Amino acid sequence: MFDLMESRIRRRLGLALILAVTLVGAGCGTSQQLVGINIEPTTETFGSATTPVQDDAGLNVQLRALGTYIHPPATKDITNQVTWVSNTPQMVTVTSTGLITATGRACGNTLISATVNKNSTDGGLSSPGAVVTGNMTANVTCFTGTGG
Numbered sequence: 001m002f003d004l005m006e007s008r009i010r011r012r013l014g015l016a017l018i019l020a021v022t023l024v025g026a027g028c029g030t031s032q033q034l035v036g037i038n039i040e041p042t043t044e045t046f047g048s049a050t051t052p053v054q055d056d057a058g059l060n061v062q063l064r065a066l067g068t069y070i071h072p073p074a075t076k077d078i079t080n081q082v083t084w085v086s087n088t089p090q091m092v093t094v095t096s097t098g099l100i101t102a103t104g105r106a107c108g109n110t111l112i113s114a115t116v117n118k119n120s121t122d123g124g125l126s127s128p129g130a131v132v133t134g135n136m137t138a139n140v141t142c143f144t145g146t147g148g
Helices: 002-028
Strands: 034-039 043-046 060-064 066-071 074-077 083-085 093-094 099-102 108-116 132-140
Touching: 034 108, 034 132, 083 093, 093 108, 099 132
Parallel strands: 043 132
Antiparallel strands: 034 066, 060 099, 066 074, 083 108, 093 099, 108 132
16 A cells, blocks of 8 residues: 555656656747847937037947847847937938938937837847837037037
């Protein structure tokens, strides 16, 4: 009788162990997910107080979008996989590859964003939600005609 009970206990423990290994292993099968975007540089300033704004036209800087991932943790350059937007394109434009350019038509501050809009894996880019966005600030210094 004791051997029968011991055998049943061992079988149940064995099944519990198999179930536990299966559940833990299932978590490792989760695809890598994008959870954040950092843009480099975080701030860029074009021009100076002694330079007329129209003379800033054509000044440009290449941005980089760095994606922060989980499962497993990693940071990857996703510059060419994000959608770039300038909230003031009359001041600073941005190309699909992250090149920002002063237009020479306006001065002030603008927000440049890099966004991924995905719910599933697509070309190695995956996010857990609908939108993941990073931002940076571009400034075009207003002309005052003086050095300060």
